[in-house]
Amino acid sequence: MxxxxxxxxxxxxxxxxxxxxxxxxxxxxxxxxxxxxxxxxxxxxxxGYYTARHDGVCKYINWNICKKLNIQCSSKSWNINLKEQLYTIHYDHVIPTATYLENAALKCGIIVIWNKSERVATLVEISIPNDGGLYRAESEKQTKHQGLMYDMKRNWNLNEISIIPVIGATGNLKSYLTNYPGEPRAKKIQTIALKGIRRILKRALGWFQ
Structure with a gap:
């Protein structure tokens, strides 16, 4: 507080x-x-303080989506048989593109949900700005990956591709969570982010162990 x-x-x-x-x-x-x-x-x-906080939120959302879609959750990617899955989840992977995308993110720090039967993909982009930067961060996330989305739609033969950002978790949360499989809990995301903020402030105030 x-x-x-x-x-x-x-x-x-x-x-x-x-x-x-x-x-x-x-x-x-x-x-x-x-x-x-x-x-x-x-x-x-x-x-790496901001990255650690960001990754904590990403891991929770990824785990929640995998559970909802009945995708095996494992810390060892080679233990997961993706060939038999209706959905493919790409988390923290470099997305290969057919063309060079200048100033475009190829590794979104994001989760890509790919529905193979319906040929639909969703990019889940995580951002944890200060509360005052919520709308700026939302705009950036919506425009940052337009080139990547166009390339994926063309080369993955998708009918539809969209991006859903998780914006702000330091106190306010501009929530799109109801659009995700499993509907990750806002309070859980905020708790993970606030623990990361606590670690940062402890470090800054000189009593971090």
């Missing part, structure tokens, strides 16, 4: 009391607010 209310003792907060400068203690270039630490610091990004 203190983090959502911007009430933690970040450098920006201390600056108001004249204690220190307001620059981020990691990147030393941007204003150190809770929002910056949670989603915008390039040093924390490089150290």
């Amino acid at each position: 203190a983090a959502q209310d911007q009430g933690l003792m970040t450098n920006a907060f201390k600056k108001m009391a004249g204690i220190t400068n307001d620059k981020c203690r990691f990147c030393h270039t941007e204003l150190e607010s809770v929002s910056h630490l949670v989603s915008s610091c390039k040093i924390l990004l490089g150290d």
